[in-house]
Amino acid sequence: MILASTVFLGASDVTAKYLSATLPSIEIAWLRFLVFAMIMVPAMLPGSPLYALQSDRKGLQLMRGVTLLASSLFFISGLRFLPIAEASATGFVSPLFVTALSIFFLGERVGMRRWIATAVGLIGVLIILRPGSSAFHPAAFFPIVSALAWACTLIMTRMMSGKERAITTMTWSAITGVCILSALVPLVWVTPSWHDILFGIFIGVASTAGQWIVVLAFRYADASVLAPFSYTQLVWVSVLGFFVFGEIPDVWTIGGAAVIVASGLYTAHRERIRRSQLLALPGEPSPNA
Numbered sequence: 001m002i003l004a005s006t007v008f009l010g011a012s013d014v015t016a017k018y019l020s021a022t023l024p025s026i027e028i029a030w031l032r033f034l035v036f037a038m039i040m041v042p043a044m045l046p047g048s049p050l051y052a053l054q055s056d057r058k059g060l061q062l063m064r065g066v067t068l069l070a071s072s073l074f075f076i077s078g079l080r081f082l083p084i085a086e087a088s089a090t091g092f093v094s095p096l097f098v099t100a101l102s103i104f105f106l107g108e109r110v111g112m113r114r115w116i117a118t119a120v121g122l123i124g125v126l127i128i129l130r131p132g133s134s135a136f137h138p139a140a141f142f143p144i145v146s147a148l149a150w151a152c153t154l155i156m157t158r159m160m161s162g163k164e165r166a167i168t169t170m171t172w173s174a175i176t177g178v179c180i181l182s183a184l185v186p187l188v189w190v191t192p193s194w195h196d197i198l199f200g201i202f203i204g205v206a207s208t209a210g211q212w213i214v215v216l217a218f219r220y221a222d223a224s225v226l227a228p229f230s231y232t233q234l235v236w237v238s239v240l241g242f243f244v245f246g247e248i249p250d251v252w253t254i255g256g257a258a259v260i261v262a263s264g265l266y267t268a269h270r271e272r273i274r275r276s277q278l279l280a281l282p283g284e285p286s287p288n289a
Contacts, residue, residue: 001213001214001220002214002217002229002230003229005210005213006210006232006233006236007210007236008206008207008210008213009207009210009211010088010233010236010237011206011236011240012032012202012203012206012207012210013075013079013084013087013088013237014084014237014240014241015199015203015206016028016076016079017079017080017084017245018199018244019196019199019200019203020076020079020080021080022190022192022193022196023192023196023200024188024190025076025080026181026184026185026187027185027189027190028076028200028203029069029073029177030178030181030182030185031197031203031204032072032204032207033069033072033174033177033178033181033204034204035200035203035208036174036177036178036207037175037177037178038204039174039204039205039208040167040171040174040175043167043170043171044171050167052165052167052168053168053171053172054168055164055168055172056164057160057163057164058172060156061164061168061172062172062176064153064156064157064160064169064172065172065174065175065177066180067149067150067156068150068153068173068176069176069177069180069181070145070146070149071146071147071149071150071153072146072207074142074146074149075091075142075143077142078139078140078142078146080139081139081142082137082142083241083245083247083249084238084240084241084245085234085247085249085253085257086140086143086249086253087142087143088143088233088234088237089128089234089253089257089260090125090128090129090143090144090147090260091143091147091150092147092234092257092260092261092264093121093122093125093144093147093260094147094150095121095151095267096117096121096122096263096264097147097148097151097152098151098155099117099118099267101152101155102155105155105159106158106159113266114267114270117263117267117270118267120259120262120263121259121260121263121264124256124257124259124260124262124263125144125260126256127256127259128253128256128260129256130252166215170212170215227265227267227268228268231261234257234261
């Protein structure tokens with residue numbers, strides 16, 4: 001499931017970069033969330049068997065929707081200026097941010113090994129960005145901010161885990177995103193062609209399908225088990241980036257991506273060990289309960 005999701009999400013990102021040549025980032029994100037919201041309409045209608053707007057954590061759902069929107073918007077903004085492989089590799093630093101944020105918001109204890117893995121991952125980002133060199137582009141900060149926003153999204157998802165249905169979270173995210181962007185898009189509006197609209201619909205369908213498949217995958221396995229497979233998205237975006245834009249990742253991007261992936265895999269490994277230790281304690285509830 002995770003492998004399938006990376007194909008959808010990678011195709012969505014590449015299409016968003018293609019559209020960024022003619023449409024503003026806010027408008028691309030608006031098209032994405034508009035399609036997302038239209039797909040979730042059955043879950044918004046009272047009386048529908050899929051109705052899913054009931055929530056005991058409306059404030060948290062709204063905040064999660066805002067961070068999901070921010071992650072999407074900053075990433076699309078970065079795509080306008082950066083090679084797709086570079087932006088995607090930098091964006092994969094999000095698990096490292098989750099490690100740090102989990103201390104403050106989830107009360108988790110992070111050992112020295114995971115802190116070292118986090119530091120190594122950040123070194124990987126510096127290898128890709130090369131601040132101070134002529135290759136550095138200020139837009140490189142966009143995928144980093146996007147990764148931080150996505151980490152906040154994941155933290156809030158964990159906070160609601162087992163307490164809110166996945167369809168409820170998806171519905172609230174769609175509503176929050178489309179409402180905020182509908183207020184912003186008139187400020188930057190560029191009339192899209194039918195060609196642009198079709199690609200915008202594809203972005204919305206592909207990204208929604210990718211997210212939904214990820215949600216389904218997490219029903220069957222922990223994040224620490226699934227993490228290694230999510231990095232295959234780097235392969236898809238690199239291949240598509242070559243065929244669509246003629247982009248070939250340079251040695252710095254490949255090297256930095258390798259460091260980020262290695263640190264992310266080690267963090268997932270330590271997470272798996274930590275969960276195993278918790279399960280071994282008498283009377284300790286399962287992390288997935």
